[in-house]
Amino acid sequence: MKEHIDQTIKLSPEILNHVREWKDKPGNLIMILHKVQEEYGYVPREAALKLTELLDIPLAKVYGVLTFYHLFKLKKPGKYPIQVCMGTACYLKGGEDIIRELENLLGIGVNQISEDGLFSIEAVRCIGCCGLAPVMTIGGEVFGKVKREQLAEILARFKE
Amino acid sequence: MPYNHYILVSGDSESSLNRRNELISFFEKEIAGQNLTDDVQVVSTIDTSACGMEGPFIKILPENIYIHNLTPEKVRSIVQEHLAKGIPPEGTGTEADKQFRIVLRNCGVIDPERIEDYILRDGYSALEKVIFDMTPEQVIDEIRKSGLRGRGGAGFPTGLKWSFTKEASSDQKYVVCNADEGDPGAYMDRSTLEGDPHSVLEAMAIAGCAVGADTGYIYIRAEYPLAIKRLELAIKQATELGLLGDNILGSGFSFNIEIRYGAGAFVCGEETALLASLEGERGTPKPRPPFPAVKGLWGKPTVVNNVETFANIPVVILKGSSWFSSIGSEKSKGTKVFAVTGKVKNSGLVEVPMGTPLRDIIFSISGGIRDNKKFKAVQTGGPSGGVIPEQFLDTPIDYDNLTAIGSMMGSGGMIVMDEDDCMVDVNKFYLQFSVDESCGKCAPCRIGGRELLTYLEKISGGQGELEDIEKMKRIGKAMQKASLCALGQTTSNPIQSALKYFYNEYEDHIVHKKCTAGKCVSLLKFIIITDKCVKCGVCKRVCPVSAISGDRDSGFLIDQSKCIKCGLCREKCKFEAINKG
Amino acid sequence: MKLNRSEFIKYRENIKVKQPEETVILVGLGSCGIAAGAGKTFEAFQDEISSKNLSGITVKQTGCMGLCETEPTVEVRVPGMPDIIYGKVTPEIARKIIEKHVIRKILVNNLIQDKPSSDIMKKGEIDNAV
Numbered sequence: 012m013k014e015h016i017d018q019t020i021k022l023s024p025e026i027l028n029h030v031r032e033w034k035d036k037p038g039n040l041i042m043i044l045h046k047v048q049e050e051y052g053y054v055p056r057e058a059a060l061k062l063t064e065l066l067d068i069p070l071a072k073v074y075g076v077l078t079f080y081h082l083f084k085l086k087k088p089g090k091y092p093i094q095v096c097m098g099t100a101c102y103l104k105g106g107e108d109i110i111r112e113l114e115n116l117l118g119i120g121v122n123q124i125s126e127d128g129l130f131s132i133e134a135v136r137c138i139g140c141c142g143l144a145p146v147m148t149i150g151g152e153v154f155g156k157v158k159r160e161q162l163a164e165i166l167a168r169f170k171e
Numbered sequence: 172m173p174y175n176h177y178i179l180v181s182g183d184s185e186s187s188l189n190r191r192n193e194l195i196s197f198f199e200k201e202i203a204g205q206n207l208t209d210d211v212q213v214v215s216t217i218d219t220s221a222c223g224m225e226g227p228f229i230k231i232l233p234e235n236i237y238i239h240n241l242t243p244e245k246v247r248s249i250v251q252e253h254l255a256k257g258i259p260p261e262g263t264g265t266e267a268d269k270q271f272r273i274v275l276r277n278c279g280v281i282d283p284e285r286i287e288d289y290i291l292r293d294g295y296s297a298l299e300k301v302i303f304d305m306t307p308e309q310v311i312d313e314i315r316k317s318g319l320r321g322r323g324g325a326g327f328p329t330g331l332k333w334s335f336t337k338e339a340s341s342d343q344k345y346v347v348c349n350a351d352e353g354d355p356g357a358y359m360d361r362s363t364l365e366g367d368p369h370s371v372l373e374a375m376a377i378a379g380c381a382v383g384a385d386t387g388y389i390y391i392r393a394e395y396p397l398a399i400k401r402l403e404l405a406i407k408q409a410t411e412l413g414l415l416g417d418n419i420l421g422s423g424f425s426f427n428i429e430i431r432y433g434a435g436a437f438v439c440g441e442e443t444a445l446l447a448s449l450e451g452e453r454g455t456p457k458p459r460p461p462f463p464a465v466k467g468l469w470g471k472p473t474v475v476n477n478v479e480t481f482a483n484i485p486v487v488i489l490k491g492s493s494w495f496s497s498i499g500s501e502k503s504k505g506t507k508v509f510a511v512t513g514k515v516k517n518s519g520l521v522e523v524p525m526g527t528p529l530r531d532i533i534f535s536i537s538g539g540i541r542d543n544k545k546f547k548a549v550q551t552g553g554p555s556g557g558v559i560p561e562q563f564l565d566t567p568i569d570y571d572n573l574t575a576i577g578s579m580m581g582s583g584g585m586i587v588m589d590e591d592d593c594m595v596d597v598n599k600f601y602l603q604f605s606v607d608e609s610c611g612k613c614a615p616c617r618i619g620g621r622e623l624l625t626y627l628e629k630i631s632g633g634q635g636e637l638e639d640i641e642k643m644k645r646i647g648k649a650m651q652k653a654s655l656c657a658l659g660q661t662t663s664n665p666i667q668s669a670l671k672y673f674y675n676e677y678e679d680h681i682v683h684k685k686c687t688a689g690k691c692v693s694l695l696k697f698i699i700i701t702d703k704c705v706k707c708g709v710c711k712r713v714c715p716v717s718a719i720s721g722d723r724d725s726g727f728l729i730d731q732s733k734c735i736k737c738g739l740c741r742e743k744c745k746f747e748a749i750n751k752g
Numbered sequence: 753m754k755l756n757r758s759e760f761i762k763y764r765e766n767i768k769v770k771q772p773e774e775t776v777i778l779v780g781l782g783s784c785g786i787a788a789g790a791g792k793t794f795e796a797f798q799d800e801i802s803s804k805n806l807s808g809i810t811v812k813q814t815g816c817m818g819l820c821e822t823e824p825t826v827e828v829r830v831p832g833m834p835d836i837i838y839g840k841v842t843p844e845i846a847r848k849i850i851e852k853h854v855i856r857k858i859l860v861n862n863l864i865q866d867k868p869s870s871d872i873m874k875k876g877e878i879d880n881a882v
Contacts, residue, residue: 037450037451037469038431038449038450038451038452039451040451041431041432041433041434041448041451042431042432042451044434045393045432045434075452075453076451076452076453079436079453079454079610080433080434080435080436080454081434081435081436081607082393082394082433082434082435083434083435097355098355098356099355099356099512099513099550099553099584099586099600099601100356100512100513100518100586102355102600103513103514103586103588103592103597104513111737115715135394136353136355136394136435136437137354137355137356137357137358138394138783139352139358139361139362139394139395139783139784140358140783140784140787140820141356141358141510141512141518141820142512142518142519142784142820142821142823143784143787143788143820143823144512144518146787153786153787155787155788172857173830173832173833173857174857174858177833177834177859179859179864181866212858212859214859214860214861214864215861215862215864216862216863216864216865216866217822217838217839217840217862217863217864217865230866232834233833233834268868268869268870269868269869270868270869271869271872272868272869272871272872273872275818276871276872276873277815277873278782278814278815278816278817278818279778279780279814279815279816279817279818279825279827280778280814280871281814281815282812282813282814283813283814283815284813287767290763290764290767291764291767291768291771292873293764293873295760296764299757299760299761303757358784361782361783362782362784362815362816362818363815365782365783365815365816366782366814366815366816367815395783397782397783397786398783411753411754412753412754412755412760412763413753413754413755413756413760414755414760416754418754420755420756420757420760421754421755421756421757422757486872490872512820516821517819517820517821517822518820518821519818519819519820519821520816520818520820521818521868522818522868522869
């Protein structure tokens with residue numbers, strides 16, 4: 012049985028071009044999903060459904076891949092996603108304290124989105140800046156050697 | 172006009188800062204006395220400058236002479252003999268470099284976005300030599316003789332791997348570069364790709380030429396956008412010059428490289444899982460044999476090597492196998508890049524010849540432990556490796572030695588821990604990681620990892636029993652024997668090594684319900700020391716859960732049942748009146 | 753333009769001959785460096801050079817020098833002076849390096865970092881290093 016496809020979501024020309032470019036290459040699914048997520052910040056169910064049509068593959072296959080890899084998100088993140096590095100160096104230098112303080116300040120847990128939709132917290136694997144541990148990124152901006160006391164101020168900057 | 176000599180004065184940070192300043196003024200006085208002020212500049216180096224030696228010491232440029240243990244007489248003789256008359260100072264020499272950079276030869280030297288910079292340093296000359304002047308057999312023989320072993324972890328001989336793929340008969344073969352650097356705390360490959368992308372491209376083409384493949388894939392973490400950007404640019408530039416793509420340098424040999432992104436799955440560092448992911452599937456491993464070298468990507472013979480292995484290849488070809496095999500230890504040739512992080516003074520990338528003792532890496536190159544703390548252990552091999560205690564610091568690092576002491580080479584993460592780190596807690600961190608990353612395909616890994624984690628949580632939560640240790644050991648052994656891939660087989664390594672070298676810490680947690688390092692929060696107690704307390708009330712104000720009661724007359728008390736052990740009160744107390752233990 | 757073998761050899765020789773003797777400032781622009789602010793340092797060098805109307809100086813980006821603790825890191829190569837690596841180079845320090853090291857040929861205090869190793873691609877350096 013085919014699921015009803017929400018027509019309100021229209022994949023952008025960029026995504027459609029990308030799909031066209033990759034359609035005939037073997038092993039293309041992950042590359043296409045990356046493109047979708049790049050645009051939406053996550054992979055909406057409607058977009059996944061559209062892909063099943065475009066690529067002629069079952070939805071189960073798309074979700075099989077989506078749910079296997081940590082990087083793919085099924086839920087919309089905040090406007091400024093906060094990624095706290097939980098690689099070993101950052102962990103040893105207090106990455107967990109950073110997460111706890113962020114949870115306190117925003118009143119949300121990991122993988123949740125703040126009420127105003129501005130922030131979401133995510134614990135991520137090593138982002139490769141171990142020399143700057145503990146590290147976090149907000150909306151792509153990197154903050155190194157982060158101290159717990161600085162967090163409120165940093166968040167305030169993004170709220171403006 | 173530049174000076175003729177520069178004297179760089181270094182020292183062991185603050186402890187010797189005064190002595191350093193004294194030394195500088197002494198030098199300056201002597202130099203002035205010889206009328207050499209326009210000839211010599213004395214300059215102090217950066218405070219964290221790695222030395223690991225009792226400072227201060229000096230380096231004279233451009234002669235590149237190091238001198239330690241300076242006495243006033245020595246300084247005088249340096250100035251009067253060497254600087255004034257050019258007689259080399261007695262009993263010193265140019266100190267051999269502690270690092271030896273083959274893989275990182277171009278990192279920090281060339282502009283990675285300019286192919287001219289790479290070619291200037293003999294880039295693509297190895298490929299040219301391989302295509303025109305060598306047979307595939309000669310190439311593989313050269314790699315084999317060099318003794319190069321896979322830098323991804325297990326250390327399989329690279330030449331042998333290539334020969335399997337070369338001998339496999341097939342209409343199509345592939346070369347795959349594993350750039351899925353998943354070990355949390357390792358970033359050597361990212362730095363190599365960002366700093367010298369062409370070296371990996373050139374090496375992949377060499378591999379293609381040697382084994383008979385015309386297509387290469389780079390499987391790279393999507394979390395490395397800058398590396399991806401520079402690789403894409405490098406592929407474009409090399410293709411434009413005819414160094415990649417069809418009919419390379421007019422030879423008839425073609426090799427095309429495509430980039431594919433990972434999506435955050437540690438298990439994809441395992442080669443069969445990586446290939447499944449390249450095929451666009453869930454990245455679950457397959458039983459080996461057949462090995463990818465014979466039956467890999469889409470069932471075709473595939474060479475899979477990691478970034479660091481590839482980055483060695485052009486140098487092996489250009490400088491020859493005997494040059495390469497003269498570096499390193501008996502069974503491990505060449506160098507290894509480590510990302511040294513954690514509690515060292517100077518986190519950074521370090522490339523040293525195989526066989527260099529751990530002590531040199533941690534203490535001389537990386538400056539030792541920060542904040543005057545005591546070294547406790549170093550973890551190599553990431554979540555698959557083990558902890559190495561102080562007694563093995565003089566072990567020369569190579570594949571076999573590390574395995575013998577219960578760790579492994581791994582990809583090159585080196586996490587240094589000090590007295591503030593708790594082994595149970597660190598074990599829990601790695602286990603949590605391995606459990607999250609288990610693909611779930613085979614039961615030993617899926618269930619065993621979860622079980623191990625449960626025991627660790629029990630122990631760090633103060634509920635542990637001594638018999639849990641035996642159970643953990645048994646589960647670990649079962650996982651080693653029965654798991655499908657290296658992830659499950661090595662999940663228990665950190666625990667096994669910690670039990671071997673830090674059994675007392677486990678015992679403390681289980682028997683005495685005590686975490687000496689103060690990391691396992693359930694075992695912690697925050698208590699106000701009444702003698703030191705000035706009753707200011709800051710602790711009560713900052714406590715996020717109102718666990719502190721009392722007033723400025725009668726003093727304050729922490730309600731242990733409400734306390735969430737966040738430590739904020741202790742942090743904010745200016746009088747060090749709150750004890751953690 | 754796609755080269756054949758002999759064109760490539762000529763191309764390579766040309767690059768080697770064309771290398772001018774001039775001051776080069778290499779700014780480590782790997783991810784770590786950028787995260788620590790190396791982009792601003794890079795711009796500061798360029799701005800300072802153009803505002804002072806200096807010539808014969810190239811500011812180049814390069815990869816990570818491996819000295820993560822002291823990012824942003826910069827190597828300064830002035831002909832006639834030893835190559836020097838500086839750590840923790842903020843835009844302010846960048847201006848200082850131009851003023852002191854590049855123009856007045858004086859090394860800047862308290863920021864010099866040991867060079868991690870010799871260059872294996874330079875002839876003659878290998879034997880010393882092994």
